[in-house]
Amino acid sequence: MNYKASALLLLISSLVPVTAFAADAQDIIDKVMKLQEERREGVNRYIVEQEAMGYVSKITFERTTVTGPDGEPVDTFQMVLPDDLLQQGSGEDPVMSQDDFDDMAQEAVYSIAAFSESAELVGTETVEGRKAYHLVAEGLDRTRSFDENQEFTLQTINAWIDAEEYVPLKLIMDGTMDTDGTPRPVTIENIERDYRTVPGSKMYEPYEQVMRLTGEMADETKRQMEEARAQLEEFDKQMAEMPESQRKMMMNMMGEQIEMMRKMAAGDGIEIVTSVRSITVE
Numbered sequence: 001m002n003y004k005a006s007a008l009l010l011l012i013s014s015l016v017p018v019t020a021f022a023a024d025a026q027d028i029i030d031k032v033m034k035l036q037e038e039r040r041e042g043v044n045r046y047i048v049e050q051e052a053m054g055y056v057s058k059i060t061f062e063r064t065t066v067t068g069p070d071g072e073p074v075d076t077f078q079m080v081l082p083d084d085l086l087q088q089g090s091g092e093d094p095v096m097s098q099d100d101f102d103d104m105a106q107e108a109v110y111s112i113a114a115f116s117e118s119a120e121l122v123g124t125e126t127v128e129g130r131k132a133y134h135l136v137a138e139g140l141d142r143t144r145s146f147d148e149n150q151e152f153t154l155q156t157i158n159a160w161i162d163a164e165e166y167v168p169l170k171l172i173m174d175g176t177m178d179t180d181g182t183p184r185p186v187t188i189e190n191i192e193r194d195y196r197t198v199p200g201s202k203m204y205e206p207y208e209q210v211m212r213l214t215g216e217m218a219d220e221t222k223r224q225m226e227e228a229r230a231q232l233e234e235f236d237k238q239m240a241e242m243p244e245s246q247r248k249m250m251m252n253m254m255g256e257q258i259e260m261m262r263k264m265a266a267g268d269g270i271e272i273v274t275s276v277r278s279i280t281v282e
Contacts, residue, residue, distance in 0.1 A: 024121040025135050032166045033112065039202045040077070045282045046198070052274040076108065115157070125160065127169040128193060132160040151178040152186070167204060168192055177215065186215035198279045207276040214270075 044063045049056065060080040068074040119135040126132065136158050143153040154175040162169050171190045176183035192206035 025119040026116045028121065028133050028135065028161055028166070029112070029116040029119070032161060032168070035166050037075075039204050041202065043201055043203060043281055046201075046203070047280045047282065049277040049280075050274050051277060052272055056277070115159075119157075119159070124163060127160045127162075128191075130169060131163040132169050133163055135159045135161065149179055152176070153178070153183065162195075165195065165204060167195055167206075184215055186213065188213050198281060201281045203279070203281070205276070205279055207279075209274040209276075211272045211274075212270065 046061050048059045048061070050059065051057075061077045062080050063075060064078050065073045065075055115137065118137045118140075120137070122134050122136050124131055125134050136156070138156045140154050140156065143151060145151045152175055154173060156172075156174040158170075158172040159168060160170040161167070169192055173188045175186055177186040178184070189210075189212040191210040192208075193210070194207040195204055196207055197203070198205055
């Protein structure tokens with residue numbers, strides 16, 4: 001689940017065009033990149049163990065070199081697909097392949113360069129108690145297809161950067177998603193919090209991520225939501241008939257998934273909370 005969430009964010013971020021230049025915004029982004037590079041100095045590979053919706057997974061990141069917009073090589077990190085998923089991806093219809101992650105690393109570098117030239121600094125605000133620079137890019141009108149039946153057009157990006165540590169705190173992307181020939185408004189919000197210094201390094205990384213996806217649903221999604229409502233009603237009936245000890249066990253096992261289904265069925269969108277258990281530098 002988190003692979004897809006991360007992939008979606010990286011792919012959408014690559015839509016930012018090169019437009020108006022804003023020196024203050026670029027200075028902030030330059031400092032973000034400079035500090036990130038300094039904090040990751042000497043690190044070539046690290047593993048993130050995380051939990052999302054009750055599932056625990058490990059994601060490996062490795063240093064790689066891609067080509068920047070100016071044709072020069074750029075050092076960055078990319079996700080490395082685990083062996084078991086690489087085997088799954090070798091079939092006729094793989095979910096994701098290592099080539100997809102290679103492409104995302106390249107696109108992420110382009111998106112940072114483009115955003116640094118198009119964003120404007122609109123002021124400072126407080127995000128969860130931390131002073132932050134608010135950067136915004138509007139009127140982007142950039143489109144990207146994710147598959148044959150899904151297309152996203154990005155219009156506006158708002159980003160909040162911590163004014164002391166120069167790390168991203170919040171990102172909101174507004175646009176339209178077309179899944180059946182009819183564009184529908186979509187908002188994607190990503191919050192990074194609980195930043196900590198990673199043991200054995202100078203890396204400063206978030207240990208919790210919240211991703212929210214809201215917007216008008218396509219007809220097929222509405223049909224699926226109706227089915228989900230019916231399934232939840234049946235689930236609630238079954239739960240009511242269980243002994244209390246068994247109900248607690250079920251909620252411990254499936255509580256997060258059930259809560260997300262309830263929000264989706266109520267039209268409140270999707271929310272995925274990812275908690276990092278550990279980050280190990282190798």
